[in-house]
Each structure stands twice: as C-alpha cells, then as structure tokens.
Amino acid sequence: MSRKYAIIGVGHVGAAIAFSLVVQGFADELILIDKNEKKARAEQLDLQDATARLDSRPKIKIQDYAELADTDILFVTAGNIHALDNASGNRWAEFEYTREIVKDIAPKIKASGFNGVLIDTMNPCDAITQYLQKEIGLPGSQVLGTGTFLDTARMQRVVSEKFNVDPKNVSGFVYGEHGESQFVAWSTVSVNGLPIKTLAPKMNLDLDALEDTARSGGWAVHSGKGYTSFAIATCAIKLSRAVLDDAQLMCPCSSYNVKYNSYVGQPGIIGKNGVEELIDIPLPPEEEQKLATSAATIKEKFATM
Numbered sequence: 001m002s003r004k005y006a007i008i009g010v011g012h013v014g015a016a017i018a019f020s021l022v023v024q025g026f027a028d029e030l031i032l033i034d035k036n037e038k039k040a041r042a043e044q045l046d047l048q049d050a051t052a053r054l055d056s057r058p059k060i061k062i063q064d065y066a067e068l069a070d071t072d073i074l075f076v077t078a079g080n081i082h083a084l085d086n087a088s089g090n091r092w093a094e095f096e097y098t099r100e101i102v103k104d105i106a107p108k109i110k111a112s113g114f115n116g117v118l119i120d121t122m123n124p125c126d127a128i129t130q131y132l133q134k135e136i137g138l139p140g141s142q143v144l145g146t147g148t149f150l151d152t153a154r155m156q157r158v159v160s161e162k163f164n165v166d167p168k169n170v171s172g173f174v175y176g177e178h179g180e181s182q183f184v185a186w187s188t189v190s191v192n193g194l195p196i197k198t199l200a201p202k203m204n205l206d207l208d209a210l211e212d213t214a215r216s217g218g219w220a221v222h223s224g225k226g227y228t229s230f231a232i233a234t235c236a237i238k239l240s241r242a243v244l245d246d247a248q249l250m251c252p253c254s255s256y257n258v259k260y261n262s263y264v265g266q267p268g269i270i271g272k273n274g275v276e277e278l279i280d281i282p283l284p285p286e287e288e289q290k291l292a293t294s295a296a297t298i299k300e301k302f303a304t305m
C-alpha cells in the first residue's frame with residue numbers, strides 16, 4: 001500500500017518530521033507546503049539529495065494543496081516559534097500568529113477535498129486543532145492534536161530517571177491542555193506495573209516537584225535551542241503510524257470530548273480512522289476537577305477564534 005504524507009509548515013517541527021519519514025522509509029510520497037516557498041524548495045532538495053543513500057524511493061513534491069486530495073496523513077506544523085522567545089513558559093503567546101495562520105490554511109485544506117487523518121502540532125494545540133476540525137468539517141475522529149502525548153513522554157522520562165527504569169516501563173497519562181493547565185494524573189501512573197502512588201512515599205518522592213519538571217520540560221529544551229523538534233516529531237509520527245497500521249494504540253492526544261464540548265488531551269484508541277474511541281478512565285475527584293478546569297481554559301481561548 002502506498003503511503004502519502006503531507007506537511008504544512010516546514011519549519012523546525014515540519015522538517016524534523018519530513019526527515020524522519022524519509023530516512024525511515026515510511027513515506028512513498030511526501031508533499032511539503034510552506035508560506036516561505038524558498039524554504040519548502042530547500043527542504044525538498046536537501047531530502048532529495050539524501051535519496052541516493054536510501055533504500056526507499058520517496059517522491060517529494062512541494063507547494064500544491066491539490067495533492068492533499070488523496071493524502072493519507074496531513075501534519076499541520078505551521079507557526080511562528082520565535083513568538084515564544086520571550087514568553088516565559090506561555091504557549092498562548094504564539095496564538096496571535098497561529099490564529100491567523102489557520103484562517104489561511106483551513107479553507108485551502110477543505111477545498112482540496114482532503115479526507116485522511118490530520119495531525120496538528122500548532123500551538124496552542126488544543127484550540128487550534130478544534131478550529132481546524134470545525135472549519136475543515138471532517139469528522140472529529142479524523143482531526144487530532146498531538147496534545148499531551150509529548151507531555152506524557154516527558155513525564156515518563158522524568159519518572160524513569162527517578163526509578164532508573166526505561167521510560168517505556170512508566171505508564172500513565174498527562175491530561176488536559178498542552179499548556180500550563182495540563183496535569184499528571186498520578187492515579188494512572190505505574191512504574192514497572194506498580195502504582196506510583198504507593199511507591200512514592202517509600203522513596204520520599206515529591207510528585208508535585210516531578211510534575212513541575214515534566215510540565216516545564218518543553219521550556220528546558222526551548223531555552224537551549226530556541227525550539228523543540230525531535231520529541232514532537234517522534235510523537236507525531238508515532239500517531240501517524242498507528243493510523244496507517246491500524247495499530248489500535250492507546251495513548252493520549254487532543255480530541256473532542258463531548259462532556260466538556262471541547263478538544264482536550266486524554267487517552268484514546270488510535271487506529272485507521274484516527275481517534276476511534278476515547279478511554280474514560282475513572283479519575284479521583286481532584287483529578288476530574290483539574291481536567292474540567294483545563295478544558296475550560298481551552299474553551300475560553302477557542303471562543304476567541
């Protein structure tokens with residue numbers, strides 16, 4: 001089966017996704033679209049220069065929205081990351097730019113007849129993804145945001161370092177906004193299958209401090225290199241592979257939750273139709289409250305669009 005991917009916004013994140021798709025041999029066709037045509041052309045050439053050293057033979061094209069008509073996976077990674085340079089931890093600082101960018105790209109995606117699965121990283125991720133879903137008019141299952149998938153990976157890393165285990169052996173989820181109101185649902189977190197709530201007191205672990213480290217993980221990267229790219233690209237590609245392989249992967253992402261009438265990060269099942277099901281793990285009341293508060297924050301911003 002031929003696999004066709006497209007990326008709108010070939011900046012740090014889009015380029016990292018493109019590179020990873022090409023070198024791993026995942027893409028048979030790859031469409032790169034950017035407002036900055038020179039950048040799209042340069043990334044195309046750079047990737048094409050690599051193809052003589054690849055086993056796969058990806059066809060890489062640029063700047064043509066019509067190509068989206070039969071695209072399987074569309075990554076939306078446009079933005080203006082420099083808007084966050086002086087934002088001191090606030091992802092909403094990019095909103096005045098991304099709000100205008102999605103108004104430009106959503107009608108073009110819709111007009112192309114795109115009917116695959118759209119994976120958005122643009123910040124603020126939850127509100128922007130909801131906007132894209134509404135404007136493009138695809139079923140909610142087909143439009144998802146990376147949401148707290150990356151924050152969950154950061155939590156897994158931070159916890160794994162404390163317990164000296166592999167991050168994959170830390171399970172559980174960060175819920176809510178991909179932003180400051182996110183929270184680690186510690187009731188869901190286990191290390192090698194053992195609930196962290198019972199392990200933490202024995203190890204004198206301060207879960208609040210761990211949560212702060214996980215939450216600010218993106219800023220630790222951003223302050224050093226001016227953007228983040230590898231982890232978010234890996235998360236976005238993992239979601240896309242789950243769709244194309246119909247993996248039925250259970251993982252958190254940003255999707256529509258009818259209870260809050262909002263996109264918000266929570267676990268779901270990712271398969272060939274996108275988010276096929278939301279998994280409603282019963283949370284203790286204080287975590288339920290945090291989720292409601294986080295969803296309300298997202299809704300408030302979405303309303304301003």
Ligand SMILES: NC(=O)c1ccc[n+]([C@@H]2O[C@H](COP(=O)([O-])OP(=O)(O)OC[C@H]3O[C@@H](n4cnc5c(N)ncnc54)[C@H](O)[C@@H]3O)[C@@H](O)[C@H]2O)c1
Nearest residue numbers: 009010011012013034035077078079080081121122123232
């Ligand atoms: N959700 C997450 O976990 C996560 C992680 C990292 C980055 N991000 C977000 O992903 C987005 C991309 O980040 P980045 O570092 O690659 O940004 P960047 O500024 O490096 O690149 C953005 C690209 O989008 C292009 N662009 C702008 N307007 C466009 C338009 N109307 N049409 C097409 N292309 C357009 C720009 O020319 C640029 O090449 C940002 O919103 C960023 O905040 C999210």
